[in-house]
Amino acid sequence: MSATGIGAAVRRKEDQRFITGTANYTSDISRPGEVRAWFVRSPHAHATIKKIDTKAAEKMPGVVAVLTGADLANDKIGGLICGWAITSKDGSPMKMGAHPAIAADKVRCVGDQVAVVLAETLNQARDAAEKVKVDYAVLPSVVDPAKATAKGAPQIHDVAPNNQIYDWHIGDKNATDAAFASAKHVTKLEIVNNRLVPNAIEPRAAIAEYDQGNDALTLWNTSQNPHVARLVISAFIGMAPEHKLRVIAPDVGGGFGSKIFIYPEEVVALWAARRVKRPVKWVSDRSEAFLTDAHGRDHVTHAELALDADGKITGLRVRTIANLGAYMSTFSSSVPTYLYATLLSGQYAIPNIYAEVEAVYTNTAPVDAYRGAGRPEATFVVERLVEVAARELGIDPAELRRKNFVKSFPHQTPVIMAYDAGDYDASLTKAMEMVDYRNFGKRKAESERKGKLRGIGFSTYIEACGIAPSQAVGSLGAGVGLWESAEVRVNPTGSVEILTGSHSHGQGHETTFAQLVSERLGVPIETVSVVHGDTDKVQFGMGTYGSRSGAVGMSAISKALDKIEDKAKKVAGYMMEASADDIEFKDGKFTVKGTDKSVGWGDVTLNAYVAHKFTGGQLEPGLKEGAFYDPTNFTFPAGCHIAEVEIDPETGKTTIANWVAVDDFGVIINPMIVEGQVHGGIAQGVGQALLEGASYNADGQLITGSFMDYAMPRAGDLPSFKVDTTMTKCPSNPLGIKGCGEAGAIASPAALINAITNAVGHENVPMPATPGTVWKAAQRAVMKKAAE
Amino acid sequence: MPTVTVTVNGKSHAVDVAPETLLVELLREKLRLTGTHVGCDTSQCGACVVHVDGAAVKSCTMLAMSADGASVTTIEGLANGGSLHPMQEAFREHHGLQCGFCTPGMIMSAVDIVNRKGSELDEQTIREELEGNICRCTGYHNIVKAVGAGAKAMKGGGKSARAAE
Numbered sequence: 001m002s003a004t005g006i007g008a009a010v011r012r013k014e015d016q017r018f019i020t021g022t023a024n025y026t027s028d029i030s031r032p033g034e035v036r037a038w039f040v041r042s043p044h045a046h047a048t049i050k051k052i053d054t055k056a057a058e059k060m061p062g063v064v065a066v067l068t069g070a071d072l073a074n075d076k077i078g079g080l081i082c083g084w085a086i087t088s089k090d091g092s093p094m095k096m097g098a099h100p101a102i103a104a105d106k107v108r109c110v111g112d113q114v115a116v117v118l119a120e121t122l123n124q125a126r127d128a129a130e131k132v133k134v135d136y137a138v139l140p141s142v143v144d145p146a147k148a149t150a151k152g153a154p155q156i157h158d159v160a161p162n163n164q165i166y167d168w169h170i171g172d173k174n175a176t177d178a179a180f181a182s183a184k185h186v187t188k189l190e191i192v193n194n195r196l197v198p199n200a201i202e203p204r205a206a207i208a209e210y211d212q213g214n215d216a217l218t219l220w221n222t223s224q225n226p227h228v229a230r231l232v233i234s235a236f237i238g239m240a241p242e243h244k245l246r247v248i249a250p251d252v253g254g255g256f257g258s259k260i261f262i263y264p265e266e267v268v269a270l271w272a273a274r275r276v277k278r279p280v281k282w283v284s285d286r287s288e289a290f291l292t293d294a295h296g297r298d299h300v301t302h303a304e305l306a307l308d309a310d311g312k313i314t315g316l317r318v319r320t321i322a323n324l325g326a327y328m329s330t331f332s333s334s335v336p337t338y339l340y341a342t343l344l345s346g347q348y349a350i351p352n353i354y355a356e357v358e359a360v361y362t363n364t365a366p367v368d369a370y371r372g373a374g375r376p377e378a379t380f381v382v383e384r385l386v387e388v389a390a391r392e393l394g395i396d397p398a399e400l401r402r403k404n405f406v407k408s409f410p411h412q413t414p415v416i417m418a419y420d421a422g423d424y425d426a427s428l429t430k431a432m433e434m435v436d437y438r439n440f441g442k443r444k445a446e447s448e449r450k451g452k453l454r455g456i457g458f459s460t461y462i463e464a465c466g467i468a469p470s471q472a473v474g475s476l477g478a479g480v481g482l483w484e485s486a487e488v489r490v491n492p493t494g495s496v497e498i499l500t501g502s503h504s505h506g507q508g509h510e511t512t513f514a515q516l517v518s519e520r521l522g523v524p525i526e527t528v529s530v531v532h533g534d535t536d537k538v539q540f541g542m543g544t545y546g547s548r549s550g551a552v553g554m555s556a557i558s559k560a561l562d563k564i565e566d567k568a569k570k571v572a573g574y575m576m577e578a579s580a581d582d583i584e585f586k587d588g589k590f591t592v593k594g595t596d597k598s599v600g601w602g603d604v605t606l607n608a609y610v611a612h613k614f615t616g617g618q619l620e621p622g623l624k625e626g627a628f629y630d631p632t633n634f635t636f637p638a639g640c641h642i643a644e645v646e647i648d649p650e651t652g653k654t655t656i657a658n659w660v661a662v663d664d665f666g667v668i669i670n671p672m673i674v675e676g677q678v679h680g681g682i683a684q685g686v687g688q689a690l691l692e693g694a695s696y697n698a699d700g701q702l703i704t705g706s707f708m709d710y711a712m713p714r715a716g717d718l719p720s721f722k723v724d725t726t727m728t729k730c731p732s733n734p735l736g737i738k739g740c741g742e743a744g745a746i747a748s749p750a751a752l753i754n755a756i757t758n759a760v761g762h763e764n765v766p767m768p769a770t771p772g773t774v775w776k777a778a779q780r781a782v783m784k785k786a787a788e
Numbered sequence: 789m790p791t792v793t794v795t796v797n798g799k800s801h802a803v804d805v806a807p808e809t810l811l812v813e814l815l816r817e818k819l820r821l822t823g824t825h826v827g828c829d830t831s832q833c834g835a836c837v838v839h840v841d842g843a844a845v846k847s848c849t850m851l852a853m854s855a856d857g858a859s860v861t862t863i864e865g866l867a868n869g870g871s872l873h874p875m876q877e878a879f880r881e882h883h884g885l886q887c888g889f890c891t892p893g894m895i896m897s898a899v900d901i902v903n904r905k906g907s908e909l910d911e912q913t914i915r916e917e918l919e920g921n922i923c924r925c926t927g928y929h930n931i932v933k934a935v936g937a938g939a940k941a942m943k944g945g946g947k948s949a950r951a952a953e
Contacts, residue, residue, distance in 0.1 A: 010879055019876040019895060021823015021863030028822035123808065201827040201835060201924050202889040253825075253889030254924050286828035506887030506925045542933030676930055683927030705920065707832035715918035715928040720911065744927075779894050 005519035009672035013525065014510040022250045027222050030131040031279035034207070035064050038282075040115040040132045041291065042107035045141035045363035045700020046680035049105055049114060049134060057117060057131040062124030066132060067268075067274050068115045069104030075359070076236040077271050080262055082328035083479035086166045086337050086359075094166040096383055097157025097361065099327040099758050101237075101264035107136070108156055110700055111291030111364050118276060122283075130649065141363035141700040146300045148360040155243075156361040158169040164360040165324055165333070170341045170415050176354035179315030183306035187389040193377045195298035195323070196298065196687075197710055199368050202253020203284040203295065204333060206266040208273035216244040217274065223249040223533075224503050225261045225543020230535050232262045232330070236743070239270050246714035247745055249533040252505035256684070257369035258293045260545050261330035261507065265292075272500065277409040278638035283379060290705040295694055296370020298323040299336060299377050306352075311395055313404045315343055315352040318381060322359045322367075328370035333359065334533050338416075339374030339464075343715050345413035346382035346425045347460050347638055348404040351415045360734065363700040364698040369545065371684055371745040372463070379461040383750035387458060388763055397754075398432060401460050416476075417464055419584040419636050421728040422664060428460055431640040431768050434722055440644070443657075453647040453778055454657070457754025461641070461747040465739035466636040466732075467546035471630075483630035484548070485541050486556035488517075488564050490623040492609040494602040495527040501541010502553030503533050507741065508673045515669050516735075521562045522588025523601060527608045547637065547739030555733040556629035563625035572604050573621070633732035635739050639663035639725075641682070642753040649782050652692060652775025654756060656719045661747065663723075666730040666738035674740045678723050681744020687713040687743075689752040693768045711768070792806070792856045797865025798819065812836045812847035813910045814855070815862060817825035823863040823892045827922070834921030837893040837900075838862045844900035866899070873900050877939030879931075886925035897921050898935045899942070907943035909936055 017023045054066040071776070080099040087093060103112050116131050119125035140154045148163040153642050156163050180186060187358045200222075207220040217240050223229050226247040234242040252259060265282050266448035273280040284292070299320050306315035322336030340482060341355035372379075386404075390397035405424040412418045432438075440456050469475065470481030487499040498513050514528035529539050565585055572590035573580040582593045591598040607613055611621035644658035661678055668674050691711035704710040729736035749767060757763050760777040761784065769777075789804040791845045796819060803818050815821045815838070826848055827835035836848040839861040855943050878884065885891040901909065909917075914935045915928070923931060924927040 012883065014888075015880040015885060018891050019872065019879050020867060021821070021865075021892050023823075023888050027820075027826070027891065028816075029816075030820075123806070199924055200887070200889075201833060201922060202825070202887065216886065251888065253827075254887040256924065285826075286830065286833075485801055492908070508886070672883050674885060675928060678884065679927035679929040680925045683926075706830045707828050708830050710834075712922050712924070713927075714922065715915040715932060718915075718928055720929055720932065721927070787935070 001520065004515055005523045006669050008515065008670065010515055010522045010525065010670055012508050012511040014508065015512060016405055016575065021041035023064050025202055025251045025253055026207060026222050027283045029207055029772060031207060031209055034279035034281045035118045035120060035276065036119050036125050036237050037272065038122065038129050038278050039113040039265065040117065040134065041113040041130045042114055043109060044107060044136055044138050045110050046138065046139040047107050047136040049103065049107065050137055051135040052082065052115060053133040053691045054115065055390060056133065056786070057128040058129050060124065060128035062120035063128045064118040064120065064152035066115060066117050067272060069102035072102050072271065073101060073104055075271065076334060077239065077267065079233065080264060080327070081236045082330060082333050084331055084334035085477040085479065086168055086333045086540050088166045089169050094333055095164065096155070096328050097159050101267040105586055109365055110702060111365065112278045113289070116272060118272055123260035137611050143362050143364050143696040143698065143700050145298065145321045145360050145362055148362050148580045155230050156363060160361055163361040165328065165361060167358045168337050172352060172414065173354045175744060176315045176317050176352040179352040180304065180306045180317060183314055184309040185307045185389065185393060187305045187385055187392055188383055189303050189388060191381060191384065192302040193297045193299040193301065193380055194645035194768055196296040197290055197369055197694050198256045198258035198293055198296060199289070199712060200254030200256055200258060203286060204259065204263065204265070205283040206269040206279045206280060209279040210274040210277055212277060217270050218246045218248065219266060219270055220248045222252050223247065223543055224252065226257040226503065226507060226533055226535055227501060227541045229262055231734065233267060233270065237267055239267065247535045247738045249503055255505045256371040257296065259375055260543065261329040261368055261431055279724060287599070287706060291365060291702060294329045294366045294368035294689055295325065296367065297377060298367050301381060301466060303381045305389050305625035307389060307637050311393060311400055311403055313348055313350050316350050318355040320343060320355065320357045322357055323364065324359050324363050325362060325364045325366035327366045329366035332366060332368040334478065335374045336747055340378050342416045343375050343462065343464060344376035344382060344415055346379065347406060347462050349406045351414065364696055371681065372742040374683065375463045375742065375748045376749060379459065379746050380750045383459045383461065384753065387754045393543055397458050398428060399427065401458065413653060418633065420633055420731050422636060422638050422727060424460060425639060425640065426662055426726045427640045427662040430726060434662065434724060435642045435644060435658055435660040447646050453649055453759040453781060454645070455755040455759025456642065456644045457751045457758055459641045459747045459754065462636055462638040463742060463746050465547035465637055465742070466631055467548050467549040468552055468631045468634065480542065483628050484552040484556040485539065485626065485628050486560045487626040488557065488560040489625065490564060490605050492606050494523065495533055495604040496521065496523060496556055497529050499538045500553055500557060501530045501543065502549040503544040504542070505615055506565055507544065508670065512669045512673060516557060517561065521601065522644050523562060524617060527596055528690055545600055547741040548736040551635045551730065551733050551739045552629060552631055554629065554737060556627050559629050559733050560625045563627065567623060567625065568583050568608065569603050570619055571608045572599050573602065575599050575607055575621065622638060631733050637663065637731060637738040637740065639743065639747065641747040641751040643755040645755040645759055647756065647774055647778055649778035652771035652778060654769060654774055659719055660722045661744065662726060663740065663743050664728055664738065665725045665740040666727065667736035668725065675723050677740045679721055681742060681750045682743040683713050683718055683720055685748025686718060686752060688771060689749040689767050691717060691768050792852050792854060794855050795859040807853060809852040810848055811850040811852050811855050812877035814852040817846060818916045821862050821864050825889055827889060827890060832922065833890065834897060835890050835893040837896040837921065839896060839900065844897055863896060866895065873899070875938035878934040878941055882930050882934035882937055884926065884931040884934030890921060891922060893933060894921050894923065898938055901935065902939045902942050907939040909939045
């Protein structure tokens with residue numbers, strides 16, 4: 001391993017600009033002559049729009065234009081779409097309601113945009129927005145997914161009777177029912193997976209500019225996947241042909257899924273820029289972000305686990321209602337189906353699984369992928385079921401898990417996934433050693449002496465990452481392929497530019513990707529630059545989500561580097577008058593096998609461009625290669641998180657006394673960056689389990705609409721984490737990488753709730769386990785103990 | 789429009805501003821110092837922290853006019869010429885940042901913590917003192933390490949922040 005190659009904890013190249021305040025986020029960009037946009041948003045969760053009067057607003061100082069949904073419709077700008085088709089049990093397609101970028105006749109959630117004001121300054125736009133008069137006829141609303149399909153519930157989209165988007169299933173119902181009928185023990189749980197607001201700290205933003213001379217548009221936006229944004233805005237929304245639309249996602253301040261999607265505001269900014277022929281800048285404030293960023297999770301689930309007399313799991317049965325909000329966001333349909341139910345086998349050999357998922361509309365913000373996307377929900381179901389089953393059967397929870405682990409690979413689950421490699425015993429064993437499981441009883445007794453309750457909880461999770469291969473996801477309804485592209489441009493002086501379809505918004509690609517190049521070409525990472533996030537520079541790419549940039553994005557780079565190496569050997573061959581087959585390339589040096597004849601990287605790259613040693617007929621000049629990489633399987637990161645908590649029964653305060661994470665991510669390029677991803681993921685999972693929950697009142701008002709009402713994890717809420725890894729190489733990509741971005745958020749909620757329920761001695765602790773919730777649960781434990 | 793006279797990163801500016809202009813708007817829009825960020829609208833996230841006359845202030849919660857006559861240090865003014873402030877260096881060394889959006893505010897708050905609490909900071913103190921800065925990426929683990937290390941490094945002669953103010 002070189003100091004900057006694969007496996008080295010290289011300090012990040014990109015940090016210089018972030019720590020000196022010289023980064024370039026979308027909201028930092030200002031275009032000459034720009035106007036500021038501000039949206040008029042619905043204060044009602046559900047209403048018809050009877051009339052919009054913009055006259056008074058138009059007369060306000062600085063106002064350039066006030067545009068409505070009627071203007072949008074007149075200009076034939078299409079609506080937003082969901083790009084993953086799900087088919088219901090009965091064979092009918094999902095019911096996708098129209099989603100115009102500005103509502104014209106009806107609003108379906110608080111925050112729905114009904115007009116946009118363009119003005120010289122932001123404050124002028126905001127002042128004028130208050131003068132837009134909208135005459136609403138308020139309708140009854142529904143926010144609870146479990147009530148959305150009830151008789152008499154308000155009808156949100158005409159195309160979706162009873163607000164049902166789809167009623168989907170997977171697995172063998174009859175076989176699973178039979179397994180339950182013959183089970184020795186059945187564990188049942190009612191689970192609410194709480195709704196979360198992603199809250200990347202950079203709010204969404206968009207700047208659109210129209211180039212009249214070329215009839216072309218440019219959009220700077222806060223996107224995790226600018227090429228997908230361009231494709232959707234072009235092909236489905238009809239804004240401009242793909243070659244006349246450039247999308248640039250510069251530095252992006254966190255995404256966690258919420259910046260995958262195509263949002264109304266960026267569509268409106270583009271349309272408005274062309275209408276007023278001036279650049280249009282829109283920057284969300286946090287209050288808008290709470291109302292309009294796609295939320296995450298929001299499942300209501302009935303789950304059952306069947307076991308035989310030996311404690312072997314024989315079946316798992318799940319019925320889930322998934323709240324998709326008021327409109328179907330870009331990939332919303334896939335999250336509670338193929339990203340959720342296909343992971344219900346967990347790390348276990350479960351012969352029979354059947355899952356039913358009903359997706360519903362409600363008068364709430366759209367719900368889509370948020371860090372983990374379906375897999376945290378699946379892990380929570382499986383890991384709660386297994387833990388509770390162990391408690392009910394009086395078996396150590398680690399032992400019940402071990403007994404049921406998948407032990408040979410490949411392993412085909414009953415729900416599509418074929419696990420390719422793993423060693424679940426290894427990560428469980430290591431985590432138990434790190435947490436000192438053997439002495440937990442002593443620590444519990446010590447806590448009890450202080451009047452505290454102590455609990456320990458496991459989560460042995462698995463996830464499917466990469467979100468590929470394309471043919472497989474296509475057969476499941478995906479509207480896109482999920483490969484990745486890369487181009488390697490070697491300059492005459494030997495420096496290297498990597499153009500990637502992946503997008504970095506905190507993941508450190510500029511460093512990690514450069515490490516791969518350094519390892520392969522033997523060049524210093526300082527001479528490698530990584531270019532991403534601009535559709536004019538990178539030809540096409542699928543972006544970053546689903547922990548795919550390493551496994552898929554870097555594999556594409558690796559494939560392009562193979563071609564670079566092949567061609568460079570040919571150049572070196574001509575330089576040394578040897579056959580390319582006889583050239584060895586190592587540590588940046590080309591050597592003729594069995595001789596001391598060699599040339600260096602810089603000589604070869606220069607010769608590739610001056611082309612003096614070969615003719616055009618023999619070899620094309622230049623050194624630039626591209627690759628599209630489509631993996632052969634998903635990747636399956638897995639591991640074990642153990643949480644240990646101490647609860648004060650007097651206050652309900654949960655203190656995380658110990659957190660251990662042992663993950664198998666396959667080959668790791670930069671362990672420092674990987675650990676950082678794990679820390680961040682755990683924090684988001686702890687947030688879900690202890691603090692966070694988006695809450696709407698019965699009228700559809702978001703009552704957790706700011707950082708004062710929605711509890712984001714702060715430094716004082718979290719411990720330092722003990723993080724380690726085990727390693728089985730991923731056989732499904734050339735680098736052996738599995739992916740690490742989502743694991744922490746997937747594993748951690750179950751570990752924490754298992755620890756809290758262990759401490760209080762019963763299972764009724766919903767998320768978020770706030771002090772109030774835990775206090776009630778703890779009091780039951782205290783009273784039970786007093787009664788004994 | 790009233791004129792605000794303010795020294796920012798050692799340089800004096802006289803800027804005409806509307807009375808409702810916030811200090812962060814003055815910095816970002818009038819002076820184009822975009823390293824100071826806005827991550828919320830309720831003074832919670834701390835992405836906008838700068839130093840005003842040597843003390844940490846959330847610049848989204850201060851009117852530009854209130855800064856008249858003051859000396860302001862932003863993230864852009866923290867490094868001493870080409871050499872980074874020890875706290876900036878510590879954030880890089882300990883991977884105390886991912887997306888970078890909260891980072892300027894984190895670093896400005898961290899320097900202020902050291903200025904107030906000294907260079908020997910235990911983990912609990914650092915975690916409590918970071919109450920006003922939200923990070924969504926790092927889980928704070930490495931930020932806490934960076935602040936502790938940066939504090940020690942500041943003791944070792946890293947006085948550039950104080951000098952700039």
